[in-house]
Amino acid sequence: MTDKTIQDLAQTVGRPVDKLLEQVREAGLPQRNANDTITTEQQDTLVNHLKKVHGQDASGAGKITLKRKTTSTAKVASTSGKAKTINVEVRKKHTFTKPNPEQIAAEAKARVEAEAKGRTDEKVNQQTTQQPREKAENKAQATLDAMRAAQKKETVKAETSTTEVVVKRRSTNKPIKPIVVKPTETAEQKKAREAESAKLKATEEAVRRKAAEEAQQRTLEQMRQMASKYSNDDTGATIRVIDDSPLAAGLVGQAYEDSFNQEDREIKRGGATTNPRAGKKGGRGGDAQAEQSFSKSHHKRGLKTSQANKHGFEKPVKKQIYDVEIGEKIVVADLAQKMAIKVREVIKTLMKMGELVTQNQAIDQDTAVLVVEEMGHNPVLVSDTQAEDNLLVAAEEARGEQTTRPPVVTIMGHVDHGKTSLLDRIRRSKVAAGEAGGITQHIGAYHVETDKGIITFLDTPGHAAFTAMRSRGAKATDIVVLVVAADDGVMPQTAEAIDHARAAGTPIIVAINKMDKESADPDRVLNELTTKQIVPEQWGGDVPVAMVSAHSGQGIDELLDLILIQAELMELKASSEGAAQGVVIEARVDKGRGAVTSILVQNGTLNIGDLVLAGSSYGRVRAMSDENGQPIKSAGPSIPVEILGLPDAPMAGDEVLVVNDEKKAREVADARADRERQKRIDRQSAMRLENIMASMGKKDVPAVNVILKADVRGTLEALTVALDELSTDEVKVRVISSGVGAITESDVTLAESSEAVLLGFNVRADTTARQKSDQDGIDIRYYSIIYELIDDVKNAMSGKLAPEHRETILGVAQVREVFRSSKFGAAAGCMVMEGVIHRNKPIRVLRDDVVVFQGELESLRRYKDVVDEVRAGMECGLAVKGYNDIKALDKIEVYDVQMVKRSL
Numbered sequence: 001m002t003d004k005t006i007q008d009l010a011q012t013v014g015r016p017v018d019k020l021l022e023q024v025r026e027a028g029l030p031q032r033n034a035n036d037t038i039t040t041e042q043q044d045t046l047v048n049h050l051k052k053v054h055g056q057d058a059s060g061a062g063k064i065t066l067k068r069k070t071t072s073t074a075k076v077a078s079t080s081g082k083a084k085t086i087n088v089e090v091r092k093k094h095t096f097t098k099p100n101p102e103q104i105a106a107e108a109k110a111r112v113e114a115e116a117k118g119r120t121d122e123k124v125n126q127q128t129t130q131q132p133r134e135k136a137e138n139k140a141q142a143t144l145d146a147m148r149a150a151q152k153k154e155t156v157k158a159e160t161s162t163t164e165v166v167v168k169r170r171s172t173n174k175p176i177k178p179i180v181v182k183p184t185e186t187a188e189q190k191k192a193r194e195a196e197s198a199k200l201k202a203t204e205e206a207v208r209r210k211a212a213e214e215a216q217q218r219t220l221e222q223m224r225q226m227a228s229k230y231s232n233d234d235t236g237a238t239i240r241v242i243d244d245s246p247l248a249a250g251l252v253g254q255a256y257e258d259s260f261n262q263e264d265r266e267i268k269r270g271g272a273t274t275n276p277r278a279g280k281k282g283g284r285g286g287d288a289q290a291e292q293s294f295s296k297s298h299h300k301r302g303l304k305t306s307q308a309n310k311h312g313f314e315k316p317v318k319k320q321i322y323d324v325e326i327g328e329k330i331v332v333a334d335l336a337q338k339m340a341i342k343v344r345e346v347i348k349t350l351m352k353m354g355e356l357v358t359q360n361q362a363i364d365q366d367t368a369v370l371v372v373e374e375m376g377h378n379p380v381l382v383s384d385t386q387a388e389d390n391l392l393v394a395a396e397e398a399r400g401e402q403t404t405r406p407p408v409v410t411i412m413g414h415v416d417h418g419k420t421s422l423l424d425r426i427r428r429s430k431v432a433a434g435e436a437g438g439i440t441q442h443i444g445a446y447h448v449e450t451d452k453g454i455i456t457f458l459d460t461p462g463h464a465a466f467t468a469m470r471s472r473g474a475k476a477t478d479i480v481v482l483v484v485a486a487d488d489g490v491m492p493q494t495a496e497a498i499d500h501a502r503a504a505g506t507p508i509i510v511a512i513n514k515m516d517k518e519s520a521d522p523d524r525v526l527n528e529l530t531t532k533q534i535v536p537e538q539w540g541g542d543v544p545v546a547m548v549s550a551h552s553g554q555g556i557d558e559l560l561d562l563i564l565i566q567a568e569l570m571e572l573k574a575s576s577e578g579a580a581q582g583v584v585i586e587a588r589v590d591k592g593r594g595a596v597t598s599i600l601v602q603n604g605t606l607n608i609g610d611l612v613l614a615g616s617s618y619g620r621v622r623a624m625s626d627e628n629g630q631p632i633k634s635a636g637p638s639i640p641v642e643i644l645g646l647p648d649a650p651m652a653g654d655e656v657l658v659v660n661d662e663k664k665a666r667e668v669a670d671a672r673a674d675r676e677r678q679k680r681i682d683r684q685s686a687m688r689l690e691n692i693m694a695s696m697g698k699k700d701v702p703a704v705n706v707i708l709k710a711d712v713r714g715t716l717e718a719l720t721v722a723l724d725e726l727s728t729d730e731v732k733v734r735v736i737s738s739g740v741g742a743i744t745e746s747d748v749t750l751a752e753s754s755e756a757v758l759l760g761f762n763v764r765a766d767t768t769a770r771q772k773s774d775q776d777g778i779d780i781r782y783y784s785i786i787y788e789l790i791d792d793v794k795n796a797m798s799g800k801l802a803p804e805h806r807e808t809i810l811g812v813a814q815v816r817e818v819f820r821s822s823k824f825g826a827a828a829g830c831m832v833m834e835g836v837i838h839r840n841k842p843i844r845v846l847r848d849d850v851v852v853f854q855g856e857l858e859s860l861r862r863y864k865d866v867v868d869e870v871r872a873g874m875e876c877g878l879a880v881k882g883y884n885d886i887k888a889l890d891k892i893e894v895y896d897v898q899m900v901k902r903s904l
């Protein structure tokens, strides 16, 4: 050992300079810089200091400390679903101790040497050079022995002095470099030491690698567990907890606790996290547990939560199969909810099946069944009206023997032919003398008692009410009395009434009224009726006819007799026992009294206090009166009554049923309200001509029902014949009503109740008809070319509709005044009633809603200015090109033609 600089020494011993300087300072030596010289004595002092620091003294066992730090990376899924890389550092420290006999020998040797020290100076000098080498040899030997001992895993405590070797791994790629005090040794010794050291190093490296791999494995396993817990992935990986891992005990244990706490909270709220069908107690239900597979591994943790033995936080590994109840229609979103899957999944499945729907759209039962099966669940078909059907069946069962009931009659006919007069006459002639002249109130119906029996009249004359009722599915009327004025004959509304009665399949009795009049010509009337396929009995047909006069009372009894005979033929029966069932005739909301509802009892007996379900409202009968305003306590079949007690006014034609369970009443009322809403939506699409084919398929005999209105009788007849000829064996065309003139509200009502399309040839719908058709979604088509109309119906029959030229009416102006000039011909001063009048669009001139001219405008002005358009509410002046016959009150209709691709 020679004097050298700190830097040189650091290089020799393989230590960083600053570390060495620190140790020098700790040893109490003066060197502070890398270039400072350290003498051999000072080097000895440093070695002795280091020995002391590392626990080496003259007496002690060999002690080896192995320190390891491994750094690895692991990928974990974060809660956001993204994978992220984290660094994992594992630190380990192992200390091995062993008694060192060599040290004892070295100590003895040192003692002998110390004795010899004082003998000669020469010897002293010699010893001075030998001592460090021997010390180093001893130390190296001790190190090797200690490492061997460590390799054999002998851990024996001893009081002898120890030598410390710190093996530190700096990086995973670099070999472990032990810090040793380098001995001065012979070549042989060096070789032996190196061989031994290499062997030890290899062994140690293997042990280290194994330990590091195990640690990494364990860490990764824990990471995976945590990732599967916190991610939304529902692959259902089973969680295994390694008890002796501090990480598992910490974070994973926390994850368990979190899960249980959350479940506890949900249970307290009454919800269930994992199984929506397992009732309020979450996953506790027996069935639910059978369907789910929960890992029991968490039991090992012995967590002290109340639910620890009952719940697992894993998602079910097995798919749950639901019984999905499907009514006649189901909204896509509801269907998805019943299967507990996302709506977009259902929409995707429907798209694959070729159905493009939105989540709020309803699909039919058949399609829904396919979707449910496709998604692996069980479809269960239920009727929408199940609850109602049950109520009706229960009411029917409670009913007793059926007896003959009075007929219910509706009087129809053309305006001013005497419907009201006839009803009054019948009523006056048949009410008890005491009541005559008394206060009668209009409740929409009354009944009369004749010698031969009771007859009930619905006293809302006209077919509008009749058809409105029918369109709600009610069949209140048994017989129609068709009033025709003897002096007027068959008029448009007479024909309409015939169509309505026929469409409903109701028998007709003709009353030829005003027979007292001199101009009465009953034969002409009968003739005209025959052209409408109403053949009187006296002419060999099947329609009874009575000649009456509402004024004189002539023939009234005869008419009543005919009604009763017809009723007898029809064998009308009902039972007066059991819960009442009937139909709403009229309903209104009266200030102070609330909803006032007129009901025609059709079966059973209605009593005060009964819980009545009418349409989508229900309530108890608080008060009940007859048609004379007399309070009554009960009413049997065919008796009209007025009741108070419903929360709101139902619609005419709504079914009425007495129920005894309020819950059921509410259930049915809600279901009806839903159905009503759905029906409105369906009707809007089904009533379109292009959808006629689809709805035809559902009928026994496919038929296209048509209501035809035309400008002139000749065209009407030609069209009717042409349409009749379109009928084939497979599909029929039925012109259920036809007439000359504008399309009226009544046409729209008939179209609605008969599921017919309304075709107008050179005619338009009047304002009320247009409003009603818009409101009810009834399709009205206008034509001005015969073959286009025929083609459309033909295509609708075959289910193939070519792209349609659809007209949109852009604006309507009414002619207020006509100015004539020799220069321009006729110029019309107009008021724009609807929309916008455009100068450059095609126009039609309408007179009484019938087209009289078709062409374009010559000019359009606001005051003196020529303008391109004029809006509703403004006046304008216009001239029609090539048409000078314009008149006051004519309408100028501006329209546009668009190509609309049709879909079925």
Ligand SMILES: Nc1nc2c(ncn2[C@@H]2O[C@H](COP(=O)(O)OP(=O)(O)OP(=O)(O)O)[C@@H](O)[C@H]2O)c(=O)[nH]1
Pocket: 413, 414, 415, 416, 417, 418, 419, 420, 421, 422, 461, 513, 514, 515, 516, 517, 548, 549, 550, 551, 552
């Ligand atoms: N001479 C005579 N006139 C009658 C007879 N019946 C009704 N009238 C008259 O005919 C007119 C119309 O009678 P209504 O009973 O109002 O006829 P309606 O069919 O109910 O009329 P709308 O309610 O407008 O549809 C009235 O002026 C009646 O007086 C009858 O038998 N003989």
